[in-house]
Amino acid sequence: xxxxxxxxxxxxxxxxxxxxxxxxxxxxxxxxxxxxxxxxxxxxxxxxxxxxxxxxxxxxxxxxxxxxxxxxxxxxxxxxxxxxxxxxxxxxxxxxxxxxxxxxxxxxxxxxxxxxxxxxxxxxxxxxxxxxxxxxxxxxxxxxxxxxxxxxxxxxxxxxxxxxxxxxxxxxxxxxxxxxxxxxxxxxxxxxxxxxxxxxxxxxxxxxxxxxxxxxxxxxxxxxxxxxxxxxxxxxxxxxxxxxxxxxxxxxxxxxxxxxxxxxxxxxxxxxxxxxxxxxxxxxxxxxxxxxxxxxxxxxxxxxxxxxxxxxxxxxxxxxxxxxxxxxxxxxxxxxxxxxxxxxxxxxxxxxxxxxxxxxxxxxxxxxxxxxxxxxxxxxxxxxxxxxxxxxxxxxxxxxxxxxxxxxxxxxxxxxxxx
RNA sequence: GUGGGUGUAGCUCAGCUGGUUAGAGCGCCAGGUUGUGGCCCUGGAGGCCGGGAGUUCAAAUCUCCUCACCCACCCCA
Numbered sequence: 001x002x003x004x005x006x007x008x009x010x011x012x013x014x015x016x017x018x019x020x021x022x023x024x025x026x027x028x029x030x031x032x033x034x035x036x037x038x039x040x041x042x043x044x045x046x047x048x049x050x051x052x053x054x055x056x057x058x059x060x061x062x063x064x065x066x067x068x069x070x071x072x073x074x075x076x077x078x079x080x081x082x083x084x085x086x087x088x089x090x091x092x093x094x095x096x097x098x099x100x101x102x103x104x105x106x107x108x109x110x111x112x113x114x115x116x117x118x119x120x121x122x123x124x125x126x127x128x129x130x131x132x133x134x135x136x137x138x139x140x141x142x143x144x145x146x147x148x149x150x151x152x153x154x155x156x157x158x159x160x161x162x163x164x165x166x167x168x169x170x171x172x173x174x175x176x177x178x179x180x181x182x183x184x185x186x187x188x189x190x191x192x193x194x195x196x197x198x199x200x201x202x203x204x205x206x207x208x209x210x211x212x213x214x215x216x217x218x219x220x221x222x223x224x225x226x227x228x229x230x231x232x233x234x235x236x237x238x239x240x241x242x243x244x245x246x247x248x249x250x251x252x253x254x255x256x257x258x259x260x261x262x263x264x265x266x267x268x269x270x271x272x273x274x275x276x277x278x279x280x281x282x283x284x285x286x287x288x289x290x291x292x293x294x295x296x297x298x299x300x301x302x303x304x305x306x307x308x309x310x311x312x313x314x315x316x317x318x319x320x321x322x323x324x325x326x327x328x329x330x331x332x333x334x335x336x337x338x339x340x341x342x343x344x345x346x347x348x349x350x351x352x353x354x355x356x357x358x359x360x361x362x363x364x365x366x367x368x369x370x371x372x373x374x375x376x377x378x379x380x381x382x383x384x385x386x387x388x389x390x391x392x393x394x395x396x397x398x399x400x401x402x403x404x405x406x407x408x409x410x411x412x413x414x415x416x417x418x419x
Numbered sequence: 420g421u422g423g424g425u426g427u428a429g430c431u432c433a434g435c436u437g438g439u440u441a442g443a444g445c446g447c448c449a450g451g452u453u454g455u456g457g458c459c460c461u462g463g464a465g466g467c468c469g470g471g472a473g474u475u476c477a478a479a480u481c482u483c484c485u486c487a488c489c490c491a492c493c494c495c496a
Contacts, residue, residue: 004487059494063420115420117490126496258495279496306496330454361454369456380454394456
């Protein structure tokens with residue numbers, strides 16, 4: 001039996017973890033400056049939470065969730081996204097009435113049973129930021145401003161912000177009727193899937209990539225033109241905010257997000273370097289979701305960044321992990337001594353490479369040279385007998401003899417490190 | 420879920436229309452003065468050619484099945 005990782009799930013090996021950590025560290029340093037605090041939540045939730053939150057007829061809920069029954073008979077689901085869950089957290093802990101809203105971020109794995117491809121995995125990772133309990137307007141601009149600045153700090157290169165407003169429940173209803181009427185007249189030109197959408201979720205037709213559908217949709221009424229007074233002025237406020245932050249964006253009335261909870265301002269950040277999966281981040285308002293999940297009616301907004309996609313774009317390079325000292329040991333006695341010495345030095349704060357493999361001194365130096373170590377401590381039978389060791393500085397090749405007893409003091413000083 | 424592509428050494432790949440010992444580069448190991456690196460030279464180890472079935476005197480090469488990965492559709496981050 002040969003085992004391998006589950007399809008669509010990746011091992012992140014040491015050569016990649018450095019980059020992951022840079023992005024994660026950057027987020028943990030960056031978002032708090034904007035008033036966001038980190039939260040961590042379980043991977044499992046009651047299935048019902050996602051069905052109610054994301055929407056029964058969405059693809060995510062219909063065919064992509066990892067759902068199972070646990071030993072007590074409950075239907076559980078591995079979270080396919082973070083927003084619905086964070087609403088649950090918000091409601092469960094009654095975190096309402098925070099001045100300025102409850103501002104949080106989280107990062108971790110999400111699960112969706114899709115066919116893997118470039119930038120798409122079954123276990124993937126997101127960085128998520130949410131603001132709950134604050135109405136549309138400046139927060140949205142603040143949030144998007146933070147997002148764009150963060151992506152820039154991650155050195156993602158050229159990306160585009162797409163912006164739209166879907167309108168609130170009320171204006172969406174009126175708009176929806178208009179759109180359905182428009183599409184019904186042209187129904188025979190739509191693809192099969194869109195005819196189905198027409199009944200269940202007509203807004204999604206706007207999003208269809210079929211050329212035939214796109215041709216029809218091109219002239220369809222736009223949601224942004226059918227906003228109620230309140231939504232109109234809110235959207236206006238968001239745009240003004242972005243303008244004053246000098247955040248560039250493209251208004252795109254065909255931007256419809258695939259999760260049902262989005263209302264009002266929605267946005268997406270795309271890159272042309274990602275192939276078919278071009279969105280590195282998606283987000284928007286979900287003013288009705290908190291109530292849907294059992295809380296009070298409270299407005300909210302947020303976004304999710306796909307970390308794998310972010311890394312595909314990022315030029316960040318982790319600094320090389322250079323070791324301070326390589327233990328070159330000749331003979332069993334030296335290896336024993338090397339173990340003891342390196343342990344002490346490591347506790348003292350030095351990064352020491354210990355590879356007891358009985359190789360020749362030449363081979364050991366070769367190895368030390370290749371890995372870019374700063375110095376080598378040579379332990380041979382004769383030195384040990386004299387209670388000494390030879391320290392060789394790699395750059396320049398300078399050598400000196402040191403007493404074994406005082407290595408803890410002398411070595412850190414020579415290598416310019418605090419003991 | 421639907422298409423297309425690719426599976427040969429640790430890694431990146433070459434092996435044309437089937438022909439006998441399956442190759443290269445990198446990496447690894449060893450030697451080139453017995454205990455002194457990065458370069459160079461020489462040698463070496465390492466492959467059920469993804470798995471299974473079939474065609475054939477003969478299969479890495481052809482056919483079928485299967486699995487995995489990749490890309491696109493779809494969906495989304």
